[in-house]
Amino acid sequence: MKLQEKYEAIRLRKLGLPYSSIRGKLKVSKSSLSLWLRDIELNPKQKKKILVGLEKSREAGALQKRADRYRRTMIVREQAKKDFISLRINPLFLIGLSLYAAEGDKNSQERVKFANSDPDLIVLMMRWFREICLVPENRFRIALHIQNLHSNRLVTSYWMRKTRISKTQFYQLYIKQSTLRQRKNILYNGTCSVIISSKDLFRRIMTWKQMLFENFETK
Numbered sequence: 001m002k003l004q005e006k007y008e009a010i011r012l013r014k015l016g017l018p019y020s021s022i023r024g025k026l027k028v029s030k031s032s033l034s035l036w037l038r039d040i041e042l043n044p045k046q047k048k049k050i051l052v053g054l055e056k057s058r059e060a061g062a063l064q065k066r067a068d069r070y071r072r073t074m075i076v077r078e079q080a081k082k083d084f085i086s087l088r089i090n091p092l093f094l095i096g097l098s099l100y101a102a103e104g105d106k107n108s109q110e111r112v113k114f115a116n117s118d119p120d121l122i123v124l125m126m127r128w129f130r131e132i133c134l135v136p137e138n139r140f141r142i143a144l145h146i147q148n149l150h151s152n153r154l155v156t157s158y159w160m161r162k163t164r165i166s167k168t169q170f171y172q173l174y175i176k177q178s179t180l181r182q183r184k185n186i187l188y189n190g191t192c193s194v195i196i197s198s199k200d201l202f203r204r205i206m207t208w209k210q211m212l213f214e215n216f217e218t219k
Contacts, residue, residue, distance in 0.1 A: 006036045013037050018050050076200050080207035087132065087208075088215070096128030101209045110202040115143075115193035119162045122192050126163050129196065133204070139196050143171040146190035158189050171195075 005026050012022045019033055026033075087093040099121065105113035114125050129135045142165050146155050152173055160167060 002032075005032075009033060009036050010040060013040050014046060015049075072200075073203055076203045077207045080204040081211065083204070084208050084211045090132070092128060093132050094212070096125060096132055097205070097208050097212055099125060099128075100205055101212065104205070106206070106209075110199040112196040112198060112202050112205065113193055115191055117189070117191045119158075119189070119192075122159075122194065123162055125194060129194065133201055135196055135198075135201065137165075138169075139198065140165050141169055141171060141195040141197070143174065143193040143195060144190050145174045145176065145193070147176050155189050159192050163192070163194065 005028055009022050009026055009028070012025065017025075019030070019037070022037075023030065023033055100114060103114060103116060103121075105111060105115075112129075114122075116122055116125075126140075129140070140163070142159060142163055144155060144159060146152070152175075156167065156170060156173070159165075160170075
Protein backbone atom coordinates (compact mmCIF):
# COMPACT_ATOMS: atom_id res chain seq x y z
CA MET A 1 0.00 0.00 0.00
CA LYS A 2 2.77 2.43 0.91
CA LEU A 3 4.62 1.62 -2.32
CA GLN A 4 1.55 2.44 -4.39
CA GLU A 5 1.15 5.73 -2.54
CA LYS A 6 4.80 6.53 -3.16
CA TYR A 7 4.49 5.96 -6.91
CA GLU A 8 1.30 8.00 -7.01
CA ALA A 9 2.98 10.84 -5.08
CA ILE A 10 5.88 10.87 -7.54
CA ARG A 11 3.46 10.92 -10.47
CA LEU A 12 1.48 13.82 -9.02
CA ARG A 13 4.64 15.75 -8.23
CA LYS A 14 5.86 15.40 -11.83
CA LEU A 15 2.48 16.71 -12.95
CA GLY A 16 3.29 19.92 -11.10
CA LEU A 17 1.27 19.53 -7.89
CA PRO A 18 2.60 21.15 -4.69
CA TYR A 19 3.17 19.09 -1.55
CA SER A 20 -0.01 20.36 0.10
CA SER A 21 -2.19 19.15 -2.79
CA ILE A 22 -0.50 15.75 -2.89
CA ARG A 23 -0.94 15.33 0.87
CA GLY A 24 -4.60 16.25 0.50
CA LYS A 25 -5.13 13.58 -2.15
CA LEU A 26 -3.13 10.76 -0.59
CA LYS A 27 -3.59 11.47 3.13
CA VAL A 28 0.05 10.67 3.92
CA SER A 29 2.32 12.31 6.48
CA LYS A 30 4.51 15.26 5.61
CA SER A 31 7.63 13.31 6.60
CA SER A 32 6.78 10.40 4.28
CA LEU A 33 6.10 12.74 1.40
CA SER A 34 9.38 14.61 1.92
CA LEU A 35 11.27 11.31 1.95
CA TRP A 36 9.64 10.02 -1.23
CA LEU A 37 10.02 13.22 -3.23
CA ARG A 38 13.35 14.59 -2.03
CA ASP A 39 15.24 13.25 -5.08
CA ILE A 40 12.65 14.20 -7.67
CA GLU A 41 14.06 16.81 -10.04
CA LEU A 42 11.61 19.01 -11.88
CA ASN A 43 12.08 20.68 -15.23
CA PRO A 44 11.40 24.43 -15.61
CA LYS A 45 7.88 23.82 -16.92
CA GLN A 46 6.98 21.67 -13.90
CA LYS A 47 8.48 24.21 -11.50
CA LYS A 48 6.50 27.01 -13.10
CA LYS A 49 3.28 25.02 -12.82
CA ILE A 50 3.88 24.46 -9.12
CA LEU A 51 4.59 28.15 -8.53
CA VAL A 52 1.42 29.14 -10.39
CA GLY A 53 -0.56 26.64 -8.33
CA LEU A 54 0.86 27.96 -5.07
CA GLU A 55 0.05 31.54 -6.06
CA LYS A 56 -3.54 30.61 -6.90
CA SER A 57 -3.81 28.78 -3.59
CA ARG A 58 -2.58 31.86 -1.69
CA GLU A 59 -5.03 34.12 -3.53
CA ALA A 60 -7.89 31.73 -2.83
CA GLY A 61 -6.89 31.62 0.84
CA ALA A 62 -6.78 35.41 1.06
CA LEU A 63 -10.18 35.73 -0.62
CA GLN A 64 -11.62 33.17 1.78
CA LYS A 65 -10.25 35.06 4.78
CA ARG A 66 -11.80 38.31 3.53
CA ALA A 67 -15.11 36.57 2.93
CA ASP A 68 -15.05 35.00 6.39
CA ARG A 69 -14.19 38.37 7.96
CA TYR A 70 -17.05 40.06 6.11
CA ARG A 71 -19.55 37.40 7.18
CA ARG A 72 -18.37 37.62 10.78
CA THR A 73 -18.61 41.41 10.73
CA MET A 74 -22.16 41.28 9.38
CA ILE A 75 -23.21 38.80 12.09
CA VAL A 76 -21.72 40.99 14.83
CA ARG A 77 -23.26 44.16 13.39
CA GLU A 78 -26.74 42.64 13.13
CA GLN A 79 -26.60 41.43 16.71
CA ALA A 80 -25.30 44.81 17.87
CA LYS A 81 -28.26 46.55 16.20
CA LYS A 82 -30.66 44.29 18.10
CA ASP A 83 -28.79 44.90 21.35
CA PHE A 84 -28.94 48.67 20.84
CA ILE A 85 -32.76 48.61 20.83
CA SER A 86 -32.92 47.00 24.26
CA LEU A 87 -29.89 48.77 25.77
CA ARG A 88 -30.73 52.35 24.79
CA ILE A 89 -33.07 52.74 27.78
CA ASN A 90 -30.14 52.04 30.12
CA PRO A 91 -28.43 55.30 31.20
CA LEU A 92 -25.12 53.51 31.78
CA PHE A 93 -25.17 52.25 28.19
CA LEU A 94 -25.71 55.72 26.72
CA ILE A 95 -23.19 57.45 29.00
CA GLY A 96 -20.45 54.89 28.36
CA LEU A 97 -21.11 54.79 24.64
CA SER A 98 -21.02 58.59 24.43
CA LEU A 99 -17.71 58.67 26.31
CA TYR A 100 -16.21 56.03 24.04
CA ALA A 101 -17.47 57.87 20.96
CA ALA A 102 -15.67 60.98 22.21
CA GLU A 103 -12.51 59.57 23.80
CA GLY A 104 -12.21 55.93 22.74
CA ASP A 105 -9.90 54.50 20.11
CA LYS A 106 -11.53 54.22 16.70
CA ASN A 107 -8.53 53.06 14.68
CA SER A 108 -8.23 50.47 11.91
CA GLN A 109 -6.61 47.90 14.24
CA GLU A 110 -10.08 47.09 15.58
CA ARG A 111 -8.84 47.17 19.15
CA VAL A 112 -10.93 48.57 21.99
CA LYS A 113 -9.04 51.23 23.93
CA PHE A 114 -10.12 53.99 26.28
CA ALA A 115 -7.50 56.32 27.75
CA ASN A 116 -7.91 59.09 30.30
CA SER A 117 -6.21 60.67 33.29
CA ASP A 118 -9.49 61.22 35.16
CA PRO A 119 -9.94 58.26 37.55
CA ASP A 120 -13.70 58.77 37.75
CA LEU A 121 -14.04 58.31 34.00
CA ILE A 122 -11.86 55.22 34.08
CA VAL A 123 -13.99 53.73 36.89
CA LEU A 124 -17.17 54.49 34.95
CA MET A 125 -15.82 52.95 31.74
CA MET A 126 -14.63 49.85 33.57
CA ARG A 127 -18.20 49.42 34.81
CA TRP A 128 -19.48 49.94 31.25
CA PHE A 129 -17.11 47.34 29.84
CA ARG A 130 -18.06 44.86 32.57
CA GLU A 131 -21.83 45.36 32.80
CA ILE A 132 -22.76 46.44 29.28
CA CYS A 133 -20.08 44.85 27.08
CA LEU A 134 -19.73 41.79 29.34
CA VAL A 135 -15.95 41.72 28.97
CA PRO A 136 -14.39 38.76 30.85
CA GLU A 137 -11.93 39.85 33.54
CA ASN A 138 -8.99 38.09 31.90
CA ARG A 139 -9.39 40.09 28.69
CA PHE A 140 -8.58 43.46 30.27
CA ARG A 141 -5.13 44.97 29.84
CA ILE A 142 -3.95 48.24 31.38
CA ALA A 143 -1.25 50.57 30.03
CA LEU A 144 0.02 53.48 32.12
CA HIS A 145 1.78 56.59 30.83
CA ILE A 146 3.51 58.46 33.64
CA GLN A 147 6.34 60.92 34.22
CA ASN A 148 9.66 60.13 35.84
CA LEU A 149 8.49 62.24 38.81
CA HIS A 150 5.96 59.57 39.74
CA SER A 151 6.54 56.60 41.99
CA ASN A 152 6.10 53.57 39.74
CA ARG A 153 4.88 51.37 42.57
CA LEU A 154 2.41 53.88 43.99
CA VAL A 155 0.94 54.79 40.61
CA THR A 156 0.50 51.16 39.64
CA SER A 157 -1.17 50.40 42.97
CA TYR A 158 -3.43 53.42 42.53
CA TRP A 159 -4.72 52.26 39.14
CA MET A 160 -5.01 48.66 40.33
CA ARG A 161 -7.48 49.90 42.94
CA LYS A 162 -9.39 52.04 40.48
CA THR A 163 -9.68 49.41 37.76
CA ARG A 164 -9.79 46.36 40.06
CA ILE A 165 -7.38 44.65 37.65
CA SER A 166 -4.49 42.41 38.69
CA LYS A 167 -0.95 43.69 38.27
CA THR A 168 -0.23 40.76 35.95
CA GLN A 169 -2.58 42.37 33.41
CA PHE A 170 -0.67 45.66 33.38
CA TYR A 171 1.73 46.37 30.53
CA GLN A 172 5.19 47.73 31.23
CA LEU A 173 5.06 51.37 32.31
CA TYR A 174 5.68 54.04 29.70
CA ILE A 175 7.72 56.73 31.48
CA LYS A 176 8.14 60.21 30.02
CA GLN A 177 11.01 62.38 31.17
CA SER A 178 9.93 65.69 32.69
CA THR A 179 11.85 68.97 32.76
CA LEU A 180 10.32 69.77 36.16
CA ARG A 181 12.02 68.93 39.43
CA GLN A 182 8.85 68.01 41.27
CA ARG A 183 5.20 67.29 40.56
CA LYS A 184 2.96 70.36 40.38
CA ASN A 185 -0.29 68.40 40.65
CA ILE A 186 0.00 65.78 43.37
CA LEU A 187 -3.40 64.36 42.39
CA TYR A 188 -2.27 63.55 38.86
CA ASN A 189 -1.42 59.88 38.49
CA GLY A 190 -0.63 59.69 34.81
CA THR A 191 -2.83 58.42 32.00
CA CYS A 192 -4.54 55.06 32.23
CA SER A 193 -5.44 53.14 29.07
CA VAL A 194 -7.94 50.29 29.26
CA ILE A 195 -7.27 47.91 26.36
CA ILE A 196 -9.35 44.95 25.17
CA SER A 197 -8.10 43.02 22.15
CA SER A 198 -11.42 42.00 20.63
CA LYS A 199 -12.39 42.73 17.04
CA ASP A 200 -15.95 41.62 17.68
CA LEU A 201 -16.35 44.04 20.59
CA PHE A 202 -14.79 46.85 18.56
CA ARG A 203 -17.29 46.22 15.75
CA ARG A 204 -20.17 46.12 18.24
CA ILE A 205 -19.17 49.46 19.74
CA MET A 206 -18.72 51.08 16.33
CA THR A 207 -22.17 49.87 15.31
CA TRP A 208 -23.66 51.23 18.53
CA LYS A 209 -21.90 54.56 17.94
CA GLN A 210 -23.31 54.81 14.43
CA MET A 211 -26.82 54.05 15.67
CA LEU A 212 -26.45 56.55 18.51
CA PHE A 213 -25.64 59.36 16.08
CA GLU A 214 -28.41 58.29 13.71
CA ASN A 215 -30.95 58.39 16.56
CA PHE A 216 -30.05 61.99 17.38
CA GLU A 217 -29.84 63.30 13.85
CA THR A 218 -32.17 66.18 13.03
CA LYS A 219 -34.91 64.94 10.75
